[in-house]
Amino acid sequence: MTTQFFFEKYSHMARSEQGLAAAGEWPSLRPLLPDFTGLRLLDLGCGYGWHCRYAAAHGAASALGIDLSEKMLAVAREKTDPASPIEYRRAAMEDVDFAPASFDVVLSSLALHYVEDFPALAGRVFRWLAPGGQFIFTAEHPVFTAQGSQDWLYGPDGEIACFPVDRYYCEGKRTAHFLGEAVTKYHRTLTTYLEGLLRLGFVLEHVVEPAPPENMLDLPGMRDELRRPMMLIVCARRPG
Numbered sequence: 077m078t079t080q081f082f083f084e085k086y087s088h089m090a091r092s093e094q095g096l097a098a099a100g101e102w103p104s105l106r107p108l109l110p111d112f113t114g115l116r117l118l119d120l121g122c123g124y125g126w127h128c129r130y131a132a133a134h135g136a137a138s139a140l141g142i143d144l145s146e147k148m149l150a151v152a153r154e155k156t157d158p159a160s161p162i163e164y165r166r167a168a169m170e171d172v173d174f175a176p177a178s179f180d181v182v183l184s185s186l187a188l189h190y191v192e193d194f195p196a197l198a199g200r201v202f203r204w205l206a207p208g209g210q211f212i213f214t215a216e217h218p219v220f221t222a223q224g225s226q227d228w229l230y231g232p233d234g235e236i237a238c239f240p241v242d243r244y245y246c247e248g249k250r251t252a253h254f255l256g257e258a259v260t261k262y263h264r265t266l267t268t269y270l271e272g273l274l275r276l277g278f279v280l281e282h283v284v285e286p287a288p289p290e291n292m293l294d295l296p297g298m299r300d301e302l303r304r305p306m307m308l309i310v311c312a313r314r315p316g
């Protein structure tokens with residue numbers, strides 16, 4: 077996600093302009109979030125910082141947003157009251173490290189499919205969490221990332237025929253096209269996500285495949301989103 081053109085287009089997407097209210101998964105994610113009062117949040121791949129600001133507005137003691145992109149962080153800083161307990165830091169989430177038990181909640185929204193080694197990252201998240209802390213993330217669903225193109229297959233008249241799922245057990249790099257750019261993502265199976273967390277000692281609290289909310293179904297293309305899962309939401313807890 078680097079070019080100016082891409083960033084320009086990203087900045088005009090509904091969720092970039094309107095924030096969480098325009099995010100299709102928000103009605104499914106919000107009820108899974110804790111009462112942030114007094115909690116320390118780490119947001120991996122924070123983008124414009126919507127979740128950091130949500131946590132701060134709901135009483136978080138601190139929120140640290142990590143993102144690779146200085147452009148995303150510049151917008152996040154612009155949108156953030158400097159008096160709020162939020163810090164943004166440019167880094168790859170694979171490279172950061174923190175003292176054990178530094179956070180009560182580690183959240184990541186739609187960024188983990190850019191990371192090659194999920195179990196390694198999740199192991200570090202486990203250490204960074206205080207006992208009883210939560211790891212809550214959304215990522216592109218393995219059904220959505222498996223084949224790679226992330227596009228429908230079309231019939232002779234240009235109508236959607238179906239969504240291709242292929243190479244499911246072949247984990248690794250995929251190149252999809254998003255907003256006209258080639259974007260590298262990493263496919264992994266549902267087992268790698270869920271079993272990976274269980275093996276580390278996390279307790280799984282919620283696994284959700286969010287469908288588009290009723291009030292968004294009339295947006296262009298949204299009813300087709302009922303044909304296959306695009307997103308996975310997982311809420312896991314480090315035992316207390």
Ligand SMILES: C[S@@+](CC[C@H](N)C(=O)[O-])C[C@H]1O[C@@H](n2cnc3c(N)ncnc32)[C@H](O)[C@@H]1O
Nearest residue numbers: 121122123143144145148168169185186187190
């Ligand atoms: C689809 S955006 C989601 C942004 C934000 N979490 C949200 O839900 O609005 C993905 C973000 O992850 C960031 N990102 C991708 N790979 C990353 C990595 N390895 N480390 C840190 N951030 C990364 C991108 O720069 C981008 O801001």
